[in-house]
Amino acid sequence: QSVLTQPPSASGTPGQRVTISCSGSSSNIGSHTVNWYQQLPGAAPKLLIYSNNQRPSGAPDRFSGSKSGTSASLAISGLQSEDEADYSCAAWDDSLNGPVFGTGTKVTVL
Amino acid sequence: QVQLQESGPGLVKPSETLSLTCTVSGGSITSYYWSWIRQPPGKGLEWIGYIYYSGSTNYNPSLKSRVTISVDTSKNQFSLKLSSVSAADTAVYYCARRAEYYYASGSYYFDFWGQGTLVTVSS
Numbered sequence: 001q002s003v004l005t006q007p008p009s010a011s012g013t014p015g016q017r018v019t020i021s022c023s024g025s026s027s028n029i030g031s032h033t034v035n036w037y038q039q040l041p042g043a044a045p046k047l048l049i050y051s052n053n054q055r056p057s058g059a060p061d062r063f064s065g066s067k068s069g070t071s072a073s074l075a076i077s078g079l080q081s082e083d084e085a086d087y088s089c090a091a092w093d094d095s096l097n098g099p100v101f102g103t104g105t106k107v108t109v110l
Numbered sequence: 111q112v113q114l115q116e117s118g119p120g121l122v123k124p125s126e127t128l129s130l131t132c133t134v135s136g137g138s139i140t141s142y143y144w145s146w147i148r149q150p151p152g153k154g155l156e157w158i159g160y161i162y163y164s165g166s167t168n169y170n171p172s173l174k175s176r177v178t179i180s181v182d183t184s185k186n187q188f189s190l191k192l193s194s195v196s197a198a199d200t201a202v203y204y205c206a207r208r209a210e211y212y213y214a215s216g217s218y219y220f221d222f223w224g225q226g227t228l229v230t231v232s233s
Contacts, residue, residue, distance in 0.1 A: 033211070035219040037155075044204055044226050045155065050219040051211040088155060092218055097168055099218070101155040 003028065004089050004102035011108040012079045020105045022072040022089035028100050032092040034072040036065055039086040039104075048087070049074065076107070084109045112137040114205050114224035122199075122231050128192040132205030132224055139163050139186045143208040145220065146179060146190045148201040156201075160208060161188055195231045202226040 005023040012018040022034065033052045037045035047056050049065035052072065062077045072091075076083055089102035118130035132144070146158040159169035161179045169177045173192070181188040192199060205224045211217035 033214060033217040037220075044223040045220070046223070047219060047221050050209075050221075051214050051217040054211065056221065090155075090219075092216070096157070096170065098157045098160065098170060099220075101157070104154045 003100040006102040006105045013110045018076045020074045028091040028093040030070040035090045036074045037088045112222045116224045116227040130190045134186045144188045145206045147204045150201040200231045
């Protein structure tokens with residue numbers, strides 16, 4: 001029941017910059033902040049970015065987030081092999097009075 | 111460091127009720143909202159519902175008729191019951207803590223997650 005749209009995949013070589021988009025609507029991204037979660041293979045989601053562009057303690061500074069209108073983006077600068085994972089965006093939704101998640105993007109390090 | 115741990119049967123028969131418990135350690139369950147989130151195999155995350163430590167709840171409308179979330183503050187636990195399950199309910203079920211950014215009211219996010227537990231619905 002993913003409401004936020006992400007590209008299914010993204011890739012890059014080590015050291016490259018990779019960007020992932022997240023598209024929503026006025027009832028979610030347009031009205032609320034965006035969070036990003038990283039999910040390593042077989043693991044639980046881990047908070048990577050909150051409130052559009054805030055990094056929790058321990059999150060590498062090569063990860064950054066931004067938001068404009070009803071879309072958001074996650075950028076990975078200086079891609080590393082350990083960044084190979086699934087990334088999902090999320091935002092509160094007014095119609096749900098709860099969070100909606102993105103479709104997820106698998107990042108591959110070539 | 112707050113830790114969450116899901117527990118419950120990994121196999122449930124169709125039409126029966128799925129029951130899971132999340133035990134919170136390293137911190138108190140009070141003063142926070144607690145959620146259940148699931149992820150079907152190969153698919154995205156889906157929010158099921160949340161409960162405040164006081165007992166107030168909110169559920170995803172798509173599941174509301176079948177979901178009950180409860181809390182036991184004395185045990186630092188909260189629980190999920192999902193009735194009349196079918197194969198479509200097969201998923202990894204996660205419990206998570208909802209936090210709010212201090213400098214932006216209404217800016218909610220999940221800061222701590224359980225490791226997840228796979229529940230398969232099959233006869």
